Amino acid sequence: MKFFVDTADVGEIQELAATGLLDGVTTNPSLIAKSGRDFKQTISEICAIVSGPVSAEVAATDHAGMMKEAEVLRKIADNVAIKVPLTLDGLKACKALTSDGTMVNVTLCFSANQALLAAKAGATFVSPFIGRLDDIGLNGMDLIREIRAIYDNYQDLETDILAASIRTVNHVKEAALIGADVSTIPPSILKALVKHPLTDSGLAQFVADWQKTGQTI
Numbered sequence: 001m002k003f004f005v006d007t008a009d010v011g012e013i014q015e016l017a018a019t020g021l022l023d024g025v026t027t028n029p030s031l032i033a034k035s036g037r038d039f040k041q042t043i044s045e046i047c048a049i050v051s052g053p054v055s056a057e058v059a060a061t062d063h064a065g066m067m068k069e070a071e072v073l074r075k076i077a078d079n080v081a082i083k084v085p086l087t088l089d090g091l092k093a094c095k096a097l098t099s100d101g102t103m104v105n106v107t108l109c110f111s112a113n114q115a116l117l118a119a120k121a122g123a124t125f126v127s128p129f130i131g132r133l134d135d136i137g138l139n140g141m142d143l144i145r146e147i148r149a150i151y152d153n154y155q156d157l158e159t160d161i162l163a164a165s166i167r168t169v170n171h172v173k174e175a176a177l178i179g180a181d182v183s184t185i186p187p188s189i190l191k192a193l194v195k196h197p198l199t200d201s202g203l204a205q206f207v208a209d210w211q212k213t214g215q216t217i
């Protein structure tokens, strides 16, 4: 499974990229607004840090507007993936952009049929939102399971499932068990994946016992 980080915070991205665990980055208009920084400058800085796909989302909701914005965004760097919403206009833009060799992440996916459409439109990634489905009392992980089953039924569907709206470390584990290709994870959850109380207490014990030997390596 590939790990993307879901943030527009360049400092966080720098720190996580240094671990060697980062395969890409996703941003969205809300994350850009939260950063309080210039959108294009931020995407350019992120692309210089991470060589994998960096999702930059269009703000337009009509096909012509999306294509115009995508033209600007894809010129920022070769690893920009244009993020478009899962609407008919978005799918039309997806088809045009991927036919032209540009990576596209189709976002705001909440049903298996939507994911099927995204794959038929040639999407590089489809982003099913787990947490937002859980928020309304549904099971986001069921959607990942359904999409995996559908994509596995058809060899010609090459879209990667990018599990998004991840809120817990358990979401990451479940998505990996089901076979999502990528998880895009908030920085705090990505850092929490390494945590286990038995690792901490075991390490403390090893350090203490080693000190008793008086040896150095």
Ligand code: E4P
Pocket: 006, 026, 027, 028, 107, 127, 129, 131, 132, 164, 165, 166, 184
């Ligand atoms: C994905 O690309 C989105 O940016 C993100 O995962 C949305 O997550 P949220 O539902 O926590 O806002």
